[in-house]
Amino acid sequence: MADSNTTKHALAAALKELMEEKPFSKINIADICAKCSMNRKSFYYHFKDKYDLVNWIFDTEFMEDIENGKYDPNAWKFHRDLCNYFYENRNFYRKAMKIRGQNSFSEHFRERCIPMFICVLENLVDEPGINEIQLNFFADAFLLSIERWILSKDCVQPDEFIEAMKSCIRIAHKIHVDDL
Structure with missing residues (x-):
């Protein structure tokens, strides 16, 4: 072993x-x-291939710790830990996130984060169960925001990025859907 x-x-x-x-x-x-x-x-x-190796790197360097309970299950704590990890390894992940197609890192990243999104959303929403549309909406917003952030030429510090994300959520919370 x-x-x-x-x-x-x-x-x-x-x-x-x-x-x-x-x-x-x-x-x-x-x-x-x-x-x-x-x-x-x-x-x-x-x-299996070089894509599998890229995914293994993420799983062993970050997700393994999540599964072993080394990270706080709090949604913002997870987000902060994830952003710090990506920022510290941004040269590698800038390239990994540009990989497209079958077995891409972006797809793997999404699959690995979905259970966390389900858990967070079930704790936040008063309705029983989270449907696929709700899950995809929040997962896409979260994942694409991280991808756009880490790929940006002038990638801000993780704490600044997280505060901006929180601000977006506060704004969205203030919007009354029926008024749109």
């Missing part, structure tokens, strides 16, 4: 280094393996 994790972390470090040098689309499995002196067989023993 320790060897497996050592191999995975070596492959992850190699991919991160390569993503500093060139676009993700120009990186292939041979490049990753050469960077950490491994063979393709080792790579494919642990990962």
